[in-house]
Amino acid sequence: MLALRKLELGTPLLALEDIPPPQAGPAEVLIEVAYAGICGTDLHIQLDELPSEPPVTLGHEIAGRIAALGEGVEGWQIGEPATSETYFYTCQRCMYCRDGAPNLCPRRRSIGSRENGGFARFLRVPARNLHRLPPQLSLQAATFTEPLACVVHALLEQTSLALGEYCIVSGPGPIGLLCAQVARASGCKVTVLGTAADVKRLAVAGALGFATHSVDEPSLEETLLQQTAGRGADAVIECAGAEASAALALKLVRPRGKYIQVGLFGRSIAWNADLACLKELHITGSNATVPSAWPKAIALLASGAVQTEPLVSEVVPLSEWERAFARLRQKDALKILLQPE
Ligand SMILES: [Zn+2]
Numbered sequence: 255m256l257a258l259r260k261l262e263l264g265t266p267l268l269a270l271e272d273i274p275p276p277q278a279g280p281a282e283v284l285i286e287v288a289y290a291g292i293c294g295t296d297l298h299i300q301l302d303e304l305p306s307e308p309p310v311t312l313g314h315e316i317a318g319r320i321a322a323l324g325e326g327v328e329g330w331q332i333g334e335p336a337t338s339e340t341y342f343y344t345c346q347r348c349m350y351c352r353d354g355a356p357n358l359c360p361r362r363r364s365i366g367s368r369e370n371g372g373f374a375r376f377l378r379v380p381a382r383n384l385h386r387l388p389p390q391l392s393l394q395a396a397t398f399t400e401p402l403a404c405v406v407h408a409l410l411e412q413t414s415l416a417l418g419e420y421c422i423v424s425g426p427g428p429i430g431l432l433c434a435q436v437a438r439a440s441g442c443k444v445t446v447l448g449t450a451a452d453v454k455r456l457a458v459a460g461a462l463g464f465a466t467h468s469v470d471e472p473s474l475e476e477t478l479l480q481q482t483a484g485r486g487a488d489a490v491i492e493c494a495g496a497e498a499s500a501a502l503a504l505k506l507v508r509p510r511g512k513y514i515q516v517g518l519f520g521r522s523i524a525w526n527a528d529l530a531c532l533k534e535l536h537i538t539g540s541n542a543t544v545p546s547a548w549p550k551a552i553a554l555l556a557s558g559a560v561q562t563e564p565l566v567s568e569v570v571p572l573s574e575w576e577r578a579f580a581r582l583r584q585k586d587a588l589k590i591l592l593q594p595e
Pocket residue numbers: 293294295314315400401
């Protein structure tokens with residue numbers, strides 16, 4: 255089968271390789287991948303900006319159908335639609351594993367970085383990682399389960415959003431637009447911010463019904479403050495992973511408000527931590543997903559509270575991965591789904 259793989263460290267070369275399809279071992283299943291979303295993580299792994307153990311097949315945002323059941327797997331039928339959590343291996347003994355937070359297990363091994371991922375026709379995963387997909391949910395929409403579970407964990411598990419709160423999302427990428435929709439589904443009034451480079455992405459935010467502003471607008475801070483009678487935002491969600499965005503979010507959040515860090519910067523940034531004290535902020539971070547976030551994400555997708563169709567810029571065959579990666583690097587697209595061949 256064709257698989258998009260990182261072959262070695264120290265080079266940005268990815269390659270389509272013809273590799274033998276995997277076999278489902280005991281307690282494992284094979285998923286026939288229908289679609290796999292390209293994530294910022296894949297772009298970072300390509301450039302060694304995030305760790306990986308090549309040779310390895312990339313891709314961790316997948317949806318498909320059960321294709322084979324390993325020994326001892328019960329409760330699943332061949333052909334059933336499913337998605338999978340991304341931790342292929344966790345120790346199941348450390349305090350985090352035992353506390354429902356395998357995302358923090360020091361020995362975790364994830365698909366798409368250390369174990370073969372979903373940019374291929376077949377994906378091998380432990381059956382305990384599976385989530386059933388409701389019939390009304392399209393497999394394209396279901397590829398958003400993983401990124402949406404990250405957002406659910408960040409916004410609804412690590413902190414909380416409440417009815418009537420005013421919420422600012424900085425950074426209109428796919429994660430930012432999922433955050434905005436979860437905040438809206440929580441009853442918040444949401445404004446989305448982006449830069450001049452984000453024109454297309456802000457247009458999608460606008461089409462989803464959100465108020466949008468460019469950070470280059472001359473009197474942006476006053477405009478936003480006016481919307482809250484001068485108080486500031488009840489919650490700011492930083493999704494850009496950019497220093498200027500974090501500084502702006504820190505300015506816009508009201509005293510005793512919530513500062514929610516979702517984006518990764520990839521380096522240390524200058525950040526006025528005094529404001530954390532002076533404003534008595536509630537600051538939270540989140541790391542990927544935990545199992546509890548997945549059924550919530552699937553429910554949000556199935557109910558239509560979170561729309562994904564406007565976020566899909568293109569669906570391309572796996573062999574056209576190079577053009578898709580280039581579009582994403584240029585911020586010319588939001589989410590691109592690869593279709594295995
Ligand atoms: Zn991802």
